[in-house]
Amino acid sequence: xxxxxxxxxxxxxxxxxxxxxxxxxxxxxxxxxxxxxxxxxxxxxxxxxxxxxxxxxxxxxxxxxxxxxxxxxxxxxxxxxxxxxxxxxxxxxxxxxxxxxxxxxxxxxxxxxxxxxxxxxxxxxxxxxxxxxxxxxxxxxxxxxxxxxxxxxxxxxxxxxxxxxxxxxxxxxxxxxxxxxxxxxxxxxxxxxxxxxxxxxxxxxxxxxxxxxxxxxxxxxxxxxxxxxxxxx
Numbered sequence: 001x002x003x004x005x006x007x008x009x010x011x012x013x014x015x016x017x018x019x020x021x022x023x024x025x026x027x028x029x030x031x032x033x034x035x036x037x038x039x040x041x042x043x044x045x046x047x048x049x050x051x052x053x054x055x056x057x058x059x060x061x062x063x064x065x066x067x068x069x070x071x072x073x074x075x076x077x078x079x080x081x082x083x084x085x086x087x088x089x090x091x092x093x094x095x096x097x098x099x100x101x102x103x104x105x106x107x108x109x110x111x112x113x114x115x116x117x118x119x120x121x122x123x124x125x126x127x128x129x130x131x132x133x134x135x136x137x138x139x140x141x142x143x144x145x146x147x148x149x150x151x152x153x154x155x156x157x158x159x160x161x162x163x164x165x166x167x168x169x170x171x172x173x174x175x176x177x178x179x180x181x182x183x184x185x186x187x188x189x190x191x192x193x194x195x196x197x198x199x200x201x202x203x204x205x206x207x208x209x210x211x212x213x214x215x216x217x218x219x220x221x222x223x224x225x226x227x228x229x230x231x232x233x
Contacts, residue, residue, distance in 0.1 A: 062088075062179075062180070062181045062182055062226075063088065063089065063090075064178050064179065064180050065086045065087075065088060065178065065179040066086075066173075066176050066177075066178050067084040067086060067100065067102065067176070067177045067178065067179060068084070068176060068177065069175060069176055069177075070119075070172060070175050070176065070177050071175075072084075072177075073102045073104050073120065073177060074104050075104075076103065076104040076106075078138065079103065079136075079138060079139075079140070079152045080136065080138070081101040081102055081103040081104075081123070081136050082101070082102045082104075083099055083100075083101060083102075083125070083136070084099065084100045084101075084102050084177075085097065085098070085099050086098055086099075086100065086179070098124075098125070099125040099133065100122050100123065100124065100125065100168055100179060101122070101123040101124075101125055101134075101136055101141070102120055102122050102177065103120060103121045103122070103123065103152070104119065104120055105118060105119060105120065105121060107119055110171065110172045112169055112170050112171065113230055113233065115192070115233050119172075120170060120177065121153075121154075121167065122167060122168040122170050122177075122179065123141070123154050123165045123166070123167060123168070124165055124166035124167070124168065124182065126165075126166065126200060127143040127145065127146075127148050127161055127165075127200060128148075128156070128161040128162055128163045128164065128165060128166070128200050128201070129143065129145070129146055129148050129159070129160045129161045129162065129200060129201060130145065130146070130200055130201060131199075131200040131201075132144070132145035132146070134148070134150070134165070139151065139152070140152045140153075140154070140157070141154065141165065143159065143161070146159060146160055147159040147160070148160060148161040150164065150165055154167065154185075155187065161200075162200075162201055162202070162203055163184065163185070163186050163203060163204055164185050164186055164187070165185075166182055166183065166184050166185065166197060167182070167183055167185050167194075168180075168181070168182050168183075169181040169182070169183065169230075181226060181227075182197050183195065183196070183197060183226075183229075183230070184196065184197050184198050184204050185204070186203075186204050186205055188205055188232065189232075191232035191233060192232060192233055193205070193232040194229050194230040194231075194232070195229065196226055196229070
């Protein structure tokens with residue numbers, strides 16, 4: 001059998017009774033590689049697409065959480081927030097336990113968005129690096145896992161956290177402190193800005209012409225459904 005063109009020693013293979021369908025070994029390997037690559041691409045691409053689309057269709061609803069009587073949290077004098085444990089989903093208590101750090105400001109407003117007068121600021125206890133539980137300190141909060149440090153506003157001051165601590169929306173019902181939603185936050189142009197909740201390690205804002213839109217494409221919100229996003233203040 002003659003060598004294939006170009007001086008190659010790869011020989012053509014022809015199926016019996018089909019002399020015009022000859023394919024060299026090199027061509028066969030090339031076609032096989034392309035087919036394998038396409039199959040791998042499909043296997044990788046489908047889960048990636050599903051991951052990007054899942055948050056749009058499978059967000060959870062934040063259920064109101066009663067932390068207890070307001071008087072339980074109003075003895076704080078300096079910065080010494082109270083740790084309040086709660087169950088987010090009563091149907092799954094083993095997997096939805098959480099801790100909120102309740103900081104009593106000494107003010108009297110029941111409007112959780114009142115920057116200067118809100119009675120409480122309620123922080124998540126999850127570090128925005130990898131989600132480890134944080135501890136309250138006189139200076140703010142500290143993560144024992146990788147050294148993340150936050151000030152009394154929950155803003156990162158040292159270590160690897162990528163953004164400030166998440167905050168809880170709250171209201172007073174029957175003299176009880178009730179959590180009603182959760183938001184990720186960051187200071188953008190000097191203003192406290194709210195975002196749909198994202199996982200630890202994911203930025204809520206990417207510098208650029210559209211900022212939040214780019215961040216949402218790269219890191220889609222993955223947790224709670226929500227109403228109107230609070231305005232920056």
